[in-house]
Amino acid sequence: MTGLFISLEGIDGSGKSTQARRLADALRAEGRNVVLTREPGGSPGAEDIRALVLQGDPDRWSPETELLLFTAARRDHLERTIRPSLDRGAVVICDRFADSTRVYQGITRGDLRATVDALHDLMIGRDPDVTLLIDIAPETGLARAKSRQTAEERFEDMGLAMQHRMRAAFLDLAAEFPARMCVIDGDTDPDTLAARIRAALGDRLR
Numbered sequence: 001m002t003g004l005f006i007s008l009e010g011i012d013g014s015g016k017s018t019q020a021r022r023l024a025d026a027l028r029a030e031g032r033n034v035v036l037t038r039e040p041g042g043s044p045g046a047e048d049i050r051a052l053v054l055q056g057d058p059d060r061w062s063p064e065t066e067l068l069l070f071t072a073a074r075r076d077h078l079e080r081t082i083r084p085s086l087d088r089g090a091v092v093i094c095d096r097f098a099d100s101t102r103v104y105q106g107i108t109r110g111d112l113r114a115t116v117d118a119l120h121d122l123m124i125g126r127d128p129d130v131t132l133l134i135d136i137a138p139e140t141g142l143a144r145a146k147s148r149q150t151a152e153e154r155f156e157d158m159g160l161a162m163q164h165r166m167r168a169a170f171l172d173l174a175a176e177f178p179a180r181m182c183v184i185d186g187d188t189d190p191d192t193l194a195a196r197i198r199a200a201l202g203d204r205l206r
Contacts, residue, residue, distance in 0.1 A: 003033075003087070003088070004129050005092045006092065007131045009181075011167050012141055013136070016096065019193060020093050020095045021036065026194075033090040035082075039070075039100065042077040043079075071101070074123075075124065098120055099127075107166075132181075133181055134186035138167050
C-alpha cells in the first residue's frame with residue numbers, strides 16, 4: 001500500500017497548523033488512517049533539534065548551520081515517521097516540509113538554494129504528493145504569529161520585511177512546481193479556508 005503525503009506551507013501566522021489539524025480531524029471522521037506531524041519535529045530526535053532552531057536570538061545560527069540542522073531533523077522525521085506511515089497506506093499531513101527550507105534557508109537567509117537542493121536530493125529524496133500553500137498578507141501573518149507569545153519566535157523576530165521576502169519566495173516556488181503546489185487564499189475565516197483546502201485536494205483523496 002502507498003499512502004498520500006500532504007504538506008501545508010506558508011509564512012508565519014498563515015494558519016497552517018490550525019488547518020492541518022482540521023484536515024486531519026475531517027479525514028479521520030471519514031474513517032481514514034491519518035498521521036498528523038510537523039517540521040521541524042515529528043520524531044523524537046527531530047523534536048530535540050526543533051528547540052535548537054526555533055528558540056533564541058535571530059542570529060544564533062548561520063544560514064549554513066541552520067540548513068544542516070533542518071536537514072538532520074528532516075532525515076530523522078522521514079525515517080521514523082513519514083516513510084513508515086506511507087508504507088502502511090496512511091495519509092500523512094505535515095505542517096511544513098522541504099519547501100520551508102528552500103525558502104527560509106535557501107532564499108531569505110542567504111543564496112543557498114543550490115545547496116538546499118543538493119542536500120535534499122542526497123539525504124531526503126522526496127517531496128510531498130501535494131503541497132497546499134496558504135497565502136496571506138505578511139502584516140496579517142506576523143500580527144497573528146506574534147500574538148501567540150511563545151518561545152518559538154526566532155524567525156518572527158526577523159521582522160516584517162523578512163515576511164514579505166518569504167511570501168514572495170513561496171509564491172515563486174508555487175510557480176516552479178505547479179503540478180505539486182496549490183496556492184490557496186488564506187485571507188478569510190477558518191471555515192472557508194478549510195473548505196478551500198478540501199476542494200483543492202479534490203480527487204487526490206480518492
